[in-house]
Amino acid sequence: MNQVNDRSRDIGEFVPRPDDDMVICRCEEVTKGEIRKAVHEGMWTVTEVRRYLRTGMGLCQGQTCGKLVKGIIASELGIPQSELEPATSRVPMRPIEMKVFAKEAKEADGNG
Amino acid sequence: MAQRIALHPILGVPEKGRPVKFTFDGKTLEGYEGEPIAVALKANGVMVHRYTKKGHQPRGIFCAIGRCTDCVMVVDGEPNIRTCITPLKEGMKVETQYGVSPLPFEEQGCPSGKKGDGDETV
Amino acid sequence: MADTAEVIVIGGGIIGSAISYFLAKEGVKVLCLEGSDYIGNGGSSRNGGGVRQSGRDPRELPLVMYGIKNYWPHLSEDLEVDCEYHQDGNLRLGKTEKHRKILEGLTDRARKVGLDVTMIDGDEVRRINPYLSDEVTCASWCPTDGHANPLTTTLGFYKTARKYGARFITGERVVELKKEKGKLRKVVCASGDVYEGETIVLAAGYDSRAIAATVGIDLPMEKIMLEALVTEAQPPMFNQMLGTAEADFYGHQTKHGSFVFGGSSGLEGFTKDNGTPICCSLTAPCICRGIMKYFPNLSDAKIVRTWAGWMDFSADGVPMLGMVPEVPGLVLACGFSGHGFGIAPGAASQIAQLILTGKTDVDLTALRYDRFKAKI
């Protein structure tokens, strides 16, 4: 869904807040302040913040912090949360050892 | 020390596997076969499973259903094992995880700059 | 009065963002239009992060060497972001006689254009990187190659270009270019918005082909999908960039400790997608098997994510850069054929210089858009 999004729109300066050093992404230890600052540096989407700060890139792949990060970005931009697209969902749904991912079971053919 | 429920008003006596021994950071503890490692640890009063890589902050059970990965520890030498859903087996070697390794931070030579300075509490 | 800018850059990947950065830094009024909702959403954020010279086509090698000499070493300071650039060499591994021949061919070709790359045997390989399996018998070794973080580097170019006043608009997909009195002037978007510029740079990866066609230029390239995967963080092991003679996988260990590996299933060019870069169920297991043949002790490492991305693969595997005399005002910067990350600072700086001064330090003629001739 392409929404024209002019990144030079003025969203005001980054203003530090008392809860800036609260950890939001528990796996990668990214704080609220880092996320808010990234928005003011031009990262206006969940995917850009994710690639810029690693939020949602840890072992749980954003299952815990996904919504929180989206909320912080939306409030910093002054837009409703539903206008932000969450990060893409990707295989694997759970971490999987390389040797297991590499081992494809021999299926009995047909409907065996 | 969180206790096990002996008798539940609705569920009665919780069914458990046979008692087994396992080690936690070298100490021998007891749990029941098949119950999650995290539950056996909790019954022995262990709350801290790991210390995070950047801030060296303590973490333990959070979601208990294998999703948040906060409860990961080094089990039989393999790091990042979700202990809240991994069944306990006899003789398992469970170790506190420091960043991604069983070695306490000071012994790791701490590869990346550590944010939380000072509290090397082990 | 339509939106105007001195230079309109089409495509917000690393190439488009870097060109915007080099131009905005010189005070040029730049407008960068990105079709998707995200900066760097194409190959820029899906590649294996190699910053390498070895194994490259000699026609594009000078550009990469120029970039490694002049930009990569201080790029983190310039972009005020941690590009995580490592210059700890590149090992391209081989196990069989066939591999040795391939590697020797690549090594000779590169040495002819002055790149320090040598063939080494298995023991030497394991001295440099003890984690490699005993089956590795030879490798080409280039000490000045390396790797970096494509995500922070791309977004770093974007962030700093924006700070220097470059205007970026995402979700603005270009569908048509229009001349005015013989000179390229207008850029028309799917949204109906129209922009005007003195110079228009086409850096939209594979999409550049359809856009260039609207002014009668055909850029022969096809869309090929590659896949990649990343593991959980591991204790630090090694810093070299890795590849193989048969290119069954390539990658490195990141500063974060996780391993990023790209690879192929052998079905490249024929895999099906649903309009988005969606993975095929065969590829990741195949990449894993490839990696484990070379790194046995990574077999317990957990994969946390796999992804896919399209390459804008040109007919001869090197990009199309430079001016287009038939369409005055059009500058091309696309067709990087899946290895546009390491070359980006070099290529983008030269394109910016070309626009600003009409000249470049590195000769680009070998990469002209009209180099494609019939075989006889």
Next chain:
Amino acid sequence: MKRYDLIVVGAGPSGLSAAVEAAKRGMRVVVFDENEKPGGQLFKQIHKFFGSKEHKARIRGFRIGQQLLKEASDVGVTVILSATVIGMYQDKELVVRIGDEIHHVKGDSILIATGASENMVPFEGWTLPGVIGAGAAQTMINLHGILPGKRVLMLGTGNVGLVVSFQLLQCGCEMAALVDAAPKIGGYGVHASKLARTGVPFYLSHTIKKVEGTDHVTGVTIAQVDSKYQFIPGTEKHFDVDTVCVAVGLSPMSQLLKMAGCKMVDDPKKGGQVPVCDERGQTSIPGVFAAGDVAGIEEASSAMIEGRMAGVAAAEYLGFMEEAACSREEDELTKDLDCLRQGMFAPKNKGKKIDKTEEGIPLSNTLLTKGYLADDEVEAFPGFTHRVGVHPVIECTQNIPCNPCQDVCPKECISIGDNLTALPVVVENAACIDCGMCVASCSGQAIFLVDEDKGDGTAEVTIPYEFLPLPEKGTEGYALGRDGRKLCPATVSRVRTAKAFDSTNLLSMRVPREFAMKARFFKSGNAADAAGEVAG
């Protein structure tokens, strides 16, 4: 590659129900679930379900789970446990990890029934060991038989927060308080009352400011918030607890659907990112269905009906069922589902300001802000009756789709009528025989049997009691009011336990006559030590 008629991902209420319906029409069905035990949420819900008989009302969640499992195996459904679906690809292909290898399987139709995961709200100290999700507490108690902690503070008063708090009390934990930033309790009033009457305090328009502790939780400080959820200085309150539970809502776990390319929408009313589905649960990809919490957060009862609808739709999609038969079945199920989606807590009324019951009776405000009915408010409700001799007193004051009390009374003393969400009334000439079935079967534990005058200056109040140790006849103690405050001395006159009560014991106590319509809980022990325990 292995091919099934229907692959179901998730062996919870909706997944199993769909598998049953599909298998009944002769389809080859497999259900994959990543857990060791099937049943999903059902096996953690030990309270009695709401709804009507068809919705398996008054049966405990885990027993419904057992019934569903039996039904599934009877119709030949294969349930493969510890099987994690790690990916969904094009052409309806799934990659499933079983043991130490992966399997590529395809379904002519696929149902994603992966349920939901818990939302989180960050506060200072939220990463400390001891801060856990409410679902985590439920899992520890009901699946693994271990106490999450000794003294717990619950953040969130939706049904999950309320139900889990009660479960924590049941297994012997102390509930320090329930806290919610919202001005009103989010879950059912009856669930809140079950807690309030035991003395657990509610703090609405409050939230957590800081959790204390170095290596694990040792205490928590809450503070009042204004309408914009900003802390009001000076309103801090501290509790010494070793566990903080977070129950602030659920989000659909719809990653598999998004990964496969289904059209998604962000719908706050449904809890977040959900697939766009037609009324039978089919997503934008023909043959791919979604049912249960993954398609929109509701209760397990609606998840089971949605599952059946998806199972029937899959059967019709693959020609195992005629269109006519299918739409008849679907209409039936839709009716069932719609009557569950009525009343105050229906999705359509989410966020709407409701201040009267359907019967026009003003809703109790104390119930919504303190968790209990004030003595002067309770008289207005039809179930709150005064009679000579023993009679039911029903403190059910919100329109909820639920009628087990009407069906279970052998003397038909209680009537709700056809409108499932009507408030229960005690019929005029009710001939109550004090059998206690209504008290034991009420899912919300909101029915009491009261004999207002035993002739010797005392009254007898029978309450539902699901705690251990179960007091014996003759035990001295005191009665608590609806507000959990100590009311008067009380003596246990009878304790009844019966199979038909399904683990809800009936405790009858004698209290001074004037407290007959106020005494709603019993605590043993003499008056002295009791004072300390009463809510501050």
